[in-house]
Amino acid sequence: MIHYAPQARQRISDEAIERFHVINKRPTDVEKDHLAIECNITLAPNSLNNKITSTRNECAMIQSDVKHRYLLIHCLFIFLIINLTSTQICQNDIPDFFYNVSFAGPLFDQSIYTITTSNFSVLSPIGTNVFTFNVQPQTNYTRPSFISTSVTGRALNITPGIITVTSNDPSFIVTSLSNGSYALVTNTFPLNYFSPYNRYLFNLIATQTYPNRPLVSSTAIVQINLENYNVHAPIFIPSNQIFSISETAIIGTRFGTVYASDADNDGIIYSISSSQFSIDSLTGVLQLQQTFQSSPASQYFVSVTASDDGTSCLPARSPCPRFSTTTIITINVTAVNKRSPQFLNQICGSTISFYESNIIGANITTLTVFDDDRGENGQISISFPSEQSRTTVSGLRNTAYSQFYMQQLTQTSTTRTAVLRTNTSFDYDAPGATRVWYLFVLATDNGTPQRQSFCSLRINLLDLNDNPPVFIMTSWNYTIYRSAFGNSNNVRFLRIIASDADSGLNGMINYYIGTINVPYFTINQTTGTIILRNNIPGVFSLDVNQFPITFQVYAQDRGSPPRVSEANATVTIYYNNGNDPPPARWSDPRYEELNFPIIEKYYEIYRNQPIFNLSYGFNGTIIYQLTSQTSSIMTVSSPFPNTYIPFSDAPVSKNGNIFSSGIVVTRCSYKAHQIYNKFQMHDESVIKIDEIFIVELILNCYNDFIFLLDRLA
Incomplete structure (x- = not known):
């Protein structure tokens, strides 16, 4: 028997022994030899490689000789045995064999757990038992078959550890049962039907721990196929939706879309509790149902309801529950400056009169202006036109405004009142005094664009009986x-x-x-x-x-x-x-009391032609007779001191002792009722006044033209 123990010992590393710390003493050389024999290790790695290389070369030499085929087959068989016996078993299984370790974790009773649709619903509450299972620790009989147990009984001496089982999906948890088995239960509600492929696919992880060696673990696959169900109510996104619409919008104007979603993927039906607005039941589009009143509210708070159609659980489950969610939406009505300020009480175009005795600041009249636009669009300002707007057609300036002023009162709701007051004292009887004014009053709002209205007033000064004859x-x-x-x-x-x-x-x-x-x-x-x-x-x-x-x-x-x-x-x-x-006499007694009207524009029409009135029977010529044959003159003057009159005498013509003259208009600038003219006939040879006659002319300045003094430029 050939001993390869010295070379085999080099393969058994002391470092491996120290790393696992399983045995109580270091192996002796005899024990290492037994291990090397069982692993068929006869050479050190380098010697073994040399042997393999040598065998390959020998086989290559024999291959060239056809006569040595049987020897070639023998060489190939030896080469295969050397490769198999010198590497696989010893390299892979020495730790398990030597330290009683199997790298496989605890054993599940199934490698894959599958729950079908008919067995499980998304409506399952938290704590629902999905299935039960068992997990066993590794034992002598569950070790892999390739681990050798023939050398020593120490390889079978495995101490069972503590086993824990967990789920890598937080929607499910594992609980331990009293009988030593385990249960997978739900940990969320409702389950998400819209997980990929309408199922949950995750791992169960079983971990076995030891007091004096690394832990080991194993996994099993769980697949839960879900059955859908209507469990979610619609949700508005966002929850506080705000919309705007112009107050001038017409019926049917669309101004926004209400949006809601449903986690069950149900269809949503919208409804609204308002007669002013409507909503498309399928799309959630809002539109105006009725035109706004003249003064609409600035905001509307309207209830909108989103209801699902329950299709998520059809046709598997029927009937299917329905869910609804109601929210309050805000609709802002945007103010539009659609109306101009309006003067009330039909004051425009009217005549306002006041007495000359009124003191400075006296109340002449009040003007009330109405504007029901909202916000700044309805804020009213009442005033006279600007200086630039008081230009007459002739380019003159109207100075009447300086004698009056407007006092604005605080606006109340949609109306504002202004008081027209005097800014000076008045004397009706003063020479050349103005007794009639035409004023424009301007009412302007603060809207965009700004709107305005004009009001014309005729102001008459009334006379008091404050002068005796x-x-x-x-x-x-x-x-x-x-x-x-x-x-x-x-x-x-x-x-x-x-x-x-x-x-x-x-x-x-x-x-x-x-x-x-x-x-x-x-x-x-x-x-x-x-x-x-x-x-x-x-x-x-x-x-x-x-x-x-x-x-x-x-x-x-x-x-x-x-x-x-x-x-x-x-x-x-x-x-x-x-x-x-x-000494002197009128040829017509009527000359003694001439009394007739003339028009205001007499001078513009007739210029230097003597005044006449055919209806009165007066052709404009005044004839008188003097007893003296000397020439005479006739003068026209006012009997009132310091009074200017717009008349003068016409040149006198003579025919014997008969003299002719007339009255010529120089201008018409007075709105007077009566103007007296004293005609004095003088004999040039005599200084004294021979005769004095009074002529009374009623000067009617008719309203035969449009007053343009106050027309705005």
Whole structure:
């Protein structure tokens, strides 16, 4: 028997023995020889390789000789035995053999556990038993068959360790049963049907531990095929959905989509609890169902419900439960500046009047403006137009606005009020005073784009009866020429004139004789003309011895309350009962009291043509006669001091002792009711005034054109 022990010992490493720490002493040389014999190890690695190489060479030499075929076959057989016996068994199994170790872990009763669809549902609650199984530790009888046990009984001396079993899928856990077996139970609810291929595929891991050696483990495969079921309610994504829509949107306008998902992959049906809005039941698209009111709410909070159709468990399970989820969505209504501010109470275009006695800051009128747009779109500002907007068509500036101002009050809800107040004091009777104003008021909102409205007002200044009548002269002298009047009772002598700076009834004057028992004469209360009493037949019946006759005349206006002249007029009348003609006389008695209207644009139309009124029977020519043959002049002036009138006299023409003239308009700038003009006829050779006659012209400045002063540029 050939001993290869010295070479075999080199293959048994002391390092391997120390690494496993299984035996209590180091093996002796005899024990190593027994191991080498059993492993058929006769050479060290290098010697063994040399032997193999030598055998290959010998076989190659014999192969060339056909006569030595049998020897070649013998060589190949030896070569195969050497390779097998010198490597596999010894290299792979020395640790197990020598240290009683098997690298296989505990033994599962099955290598693959399969649960079919009909056995398991996703509706299984937590703790549901999926299946039970057993795990056994490695024993003498479960060792791999290639581990040799013929040399020594020590290889079978394996001490059982502690076994733990776990799942590598957190949806399932392993519990130990009292009988020593194990159970796989669910650890989540519900199970996910939409795991890959509608199943769970994972490993069970059994680990066996020892007090004095490394642990070992083994695995088994678990496949659980799931049966689907409707277990999830729909979920809105996101949960607080917000949408916006313009308040001017029309019916059918789409403005957003509500989205919900279902973990069971069911179809979702949407519904909404609102008459203002609707929702597509399949797509969740929101749309306007009714137009918004004039002042809609800025926000709507609407309930939307998502319901699944339960198809996840059909047709396997019927009937299938249904689940619904309701959420509150927010719909913001975007404000649009769709309306312009509106003036209320029909004030625009109206006439507002106030008395001249109003103090500075007096309330003339109030203007109320309405705008029901929301937010800044409904914030109102009331003011006069800007300076740049007050230009007239002619390019002039309207300065009327400086006499008034707008005081805005705090806006309340959809309305704002402004008070038109005076910014100065007024005197109706002041020369050239403005008594009528045309104002524009501008109402503007703060929206985008900004909207505005205009309102026109006519402001009239009213006169107070704050002025008494005043005589233009306090001393009046008149001579009656009997030859000029004949013997008629219907004669007019002298007209007494008083002025009243007030207007209307306040400026209309009645005349009264204040002296008692005045003979022959009375006065026309309306015109102030001195006339004969009704019981006096004519001038021829007058007694010259009664003259001169002097009496007092006072004037009283028609205002409320009426006012009386503070100074009376003294009238002295003389009588010439001879045949002497008067030094001057009108050819037409009507000239003594001309009273007719002219239009405001008379000057623009007729320029220097003397004023006329064919309806009154006046052609514009004033004719008078003087007894003197010398030339004369006629002047036109106002009987009131410091008063300018827009009239002048026309050049005088002469034909013997007959003179002709007229009244020419220079301009029409007054909105006056009455203008008195005193015509004085002078004989150039005599300085004294021969005759004075009063002409009353009613100057009507008609509204025969469009007022453009306040038209915005």
